[in-house]
Amino acid sequence: MxxxxxxxxxxxxxxxxxxxxxxxxxxxxxxxxxxxxxxxxxxxxxxxxxxxxxxxxxxxxxxxxxxxxxxxxxxxxxxxxxxxxxxxxxxxxxxxxxxxxxxxxxxxxxxxxxxxxxxxxxxxxxxxxxxxxxxxxxxxxxxxxxxxxxxxxxxxxxxxxxxxxxxxxxxxxxxxxxxxxxxxxxxxxxxxxxxxxxxxxxxxxxxxxxxxxxxxxxxxxxxxxxxxxxxxxxxxxxxxxxxxxxxxxxxxxxxxxxxxxEEGLDNVFARHKRHGEATRTAVQTWGLEVLCKVPEHRSPVLTAVMMPEGHSADNFRSVALQHYDMSLGNGLSKVADRVFRIGHLGDFNDLMLCGTLSGVEMGLRDAGVPCTQGGVQAAMDVLGGKFRSAKAAA
Ligand SMILES: Cc1ncc(COP(=O)(O)O)c(C=O)c1O
CATH class of the missing domain: 3.40.640.10 (Type I PLP-dependent aspartate aminotransferase-like (Major domain))
Structure with a gap:
């Protein structure tokens, strides 16, 4: 426990x-x-x-x-x-x-x-x-x-x-x-x-x-x-x-x-969209590929990430669970063990996303998956952009 x-x-x-x-x-x-x-x-x-x-x-x-x-x-x-x-x-x-x-x-x-x-x-x-x-x-x-x-x-x-x-x-x-x-x-x-x-x-x-x-x-x-x-x-x-x-x-x-x-449905949708964008920026920085190829179809709810050839998504998920107590989604049927899925939906905020992406970044390193560190920082830059542009406008 x-x-x-x-x-x-x-x-x-x-x-x-x-x-x-x-x-x-x-x-x-x-x-x-x-x-x-x-x-x-x-x-x-x-x-x-x-x-x-x-x-x-x-x-x-x-x-x-x-x-x-x-x-x-x-x-x-x-x-x-x-x-x-x-x-x-x-x-x-x-x-x-x-x-x-x-x-x-x-x-x-x-x-x-x-x-x-x-x-x-x-x-x-x-x-x-x-x-x-x-x-x-x-x-x-x-x-x-x-x-x-x-x-x-x-x-x-x-x-x-x-x-x-x-x-x-x-x-x-x-x-x-x-x-x-x-x-x-x-x-x-x-x-x-x-x-x-x-x-x-x-x-x-x-x-x-x-x-x-x-x-x-x-x-x-x-x-x-x-x-x-x-x-x-x-x-x-x-x-x-x-x-x-x-x-x-x-x-x-x-x-x-x-x-x-109370939050407003449009704000709920915008929050999910932002979290999707920040997650994909992290994935790109890690040098990994998002499964969905069509940019305008990419989901605000979850991001499915492809593993580099020769690496097991399920092994990585099990490392993330053991080391950081985080459950990530598995690849289903045709993409079993080839992808892992990061859920960024529901009752979820910026710091929960930063924690999630930190767990993924550390888990990838621990599991020996070749990738570039710095994805969390890149995601933080996307998330913080909202406040920087509000300041610029003021
Ligand atoms: C898009 C979609 N359709 C259908 C289902 C099946 O729903 P359930 O597992 O609640 O029966 C799921 C479950 O995750 C889903 O994500």
């Missing part, structure tokens, strides 16, 4: 702030009693402001995978074709889930080094003259690679192709960290989870749903019960749930919504 706080720098679950821990440390209440309705209404309404939607939000007591399944089973029928994009490990898992449900995913392959290409989506939709494709599914922030897909451009690509497919977006690791606009970008189902930008423990997941998605539910033939949006609707209108909700996580969610609005 080490003294001081463990550094949990995986790209989610993220650190849970004390304020949220305290909000959850409250007696569990009768989820069918009068006091609960206030909590239920507050979180169901409050989440609309986080997704930026006037339409409905559904909250499940489940991990994000449940919300992936819910998005598909509420809108689609067995054998439906869905267009998915291989941005990385999580996009691949969503595709596998679609297959298991009896859907027919068409997968646009990629090298895991960028977000989805709207042009490739448009071309594929243009080929689909008979509108066999019922939904386009993309991952906004691909947590396995640190690449962001420009969802607004995907919407434009669908419109430019004149295609009626639903647009579904996984924001499990981007919501409340990266700018996201469900209504403005014409998204039909947004999928999310509690354990990343919302700063909660794992255990809640979400679907934000458009009017078009609600209409699709009327004819969707896939079987559903637990995930049914319809079952949720009546109880949700009064602030309740059709089954036992994760009461104490909802107390935490209520606090998280308040915290995000």
């Amino acid at each position: 080490s003294a001081g706080r463990h550094f949990l720098q995986i790209p989610g679950p993220s650190n849970v702030p004390d304020r949220i821990l305290r909000a959850m440390d409250y007696p569990t209440m009768d989820h069918r009693g009068p006091a609960f309705a206030d909590v239920g209404r507050k979180v169901l309404d409050g989440m609309k402001s986080i997704f930026k939607t006037e339409s409905r939000v559904v909250i499940y007591p489940s991990s994000g995978t449940g919300a992936w399944e819910a998005a598909l089973v509420n809108t689609l029928s067995p054998g439906d074709t869905v267009l998915m994009y291989e941005t990385g490990h999580f996009a691949t898992l969503w595709k596998a889930l679609a297959e298991k449900l009896g859907l027919n995913p068409v997968f646009i392959s990629s090298d895991w080094r960028s977000g989805a290409d709207p042009q490739a989506i448009e071309s594929r939709l243009l080929e689909d003259k008979t509108h066999e494709i019922k939904a386009v599914c993309v991952v906004h922030n691909e947590t396995s690679t640190g690449a962001v897909t420009p969802v607004d451009k995907v919407r434009k690509a669908i419109d430019a192709a004149g295609h009626p497919a639903l647009l579904m977006v996984d924001t499990i690791s981007s919501l409340a960290s990266v700018d996201y606009r469900h209504d403005e970008w014409g998204v039909d189902v947004t999928v999310s989870g509690s354990q990343k930008g919302l700063m909660l423990p794992p255990g809640l997941s979400f679907n934000a749903i458009s009017e078009k998605a609600i209409r699709a539910e009327e004819t969707a033939g896939l079987k559903r019960s637990y995930w049914s949006w319809k079952e949720m609707e009546g109880p949700n209108e009064k602030g309740y749930f059709p089954y036992t909700p994760a009461t104490n996580l909802l107390y935490g969610l209520s606090e998280a919504i308040d915290m995000l609005h």
Whole structure:
């Protein structure tokens, strides 16, 4: 057991702030009693402001995978074709889930080094003259690679192709960290989870749903019960749930919504962006390569760093854990042991980033990974720039 706080720098679950821990440390209440309705209404309404939607939000007591399944089973029928994009490990898992449900995913392959290409989506939709494709599914922030897909451009690509497919977006690791606009970008189902930008423990997941998605539910033939949006609707209108909700996580969610609005969503997004930039500057100074090749797709939430040939990312991570009590994200499936991931999301500030990058820099040295020292200093110069430019302007 080490003294001081463990550094949990995986790209989610993220650190849970004390304020949220305290909000959850409250007696569990009768989820069918009068006091609960206030909590239920507050979180169901409050989440609309986080997704930026006037339409409905559904909250499940489940991990994000449940919300992936819910998005598909509420809108689609067995054998439906869905267009998915291989941005990385999580996009691949969503595709596998679609297959298991009896859907027919068409997968646009990629090298895991960028977000989805709207042009490739448009071309594929243009080929689909008979509108066999019922939904386009993309991952906004691909947590396995640190690449962001420009969802607004995907919407434009669908419109430019004149295609009626639903647009579904996984924001499990981007919501409340990266700018996201469900209504403005014409998204039909947004999928999310509690354990990343919302700063909660794992255990809640979400679907934000458009009017078009609600209409699709009327004819969707896939079987559903637990995930049914319809079952949720009546109880949700009064602030309740059709089954036992994760009461104490909802107390935490209520606090998280308040915290995000107190800081201001735009400030939250700017903070994440700055931390992404400072981290990438450190990586560049170390002489290492960021996995995401497209500069404008690089994630404000996490940075996946490639190891030099012949060096094991997992060995380095284990050294960082043993020597500095810091957990870093591992490389998943195709990039296992080839990359490590630095999470810089959620309840996170400049000094936490400096501590994290110091741990990485010392860990790289200890593990004998060839790199140039000075990355932390370079990151500090980026972080301090904010105050220098404010002084110059004064
Ligand atoms: C982008 C993305 N999608 C889906 C998932 C799966 O969510 P869960 O593990 O909560 O089921 C994750 C988990 O990290 C993720 O990052």
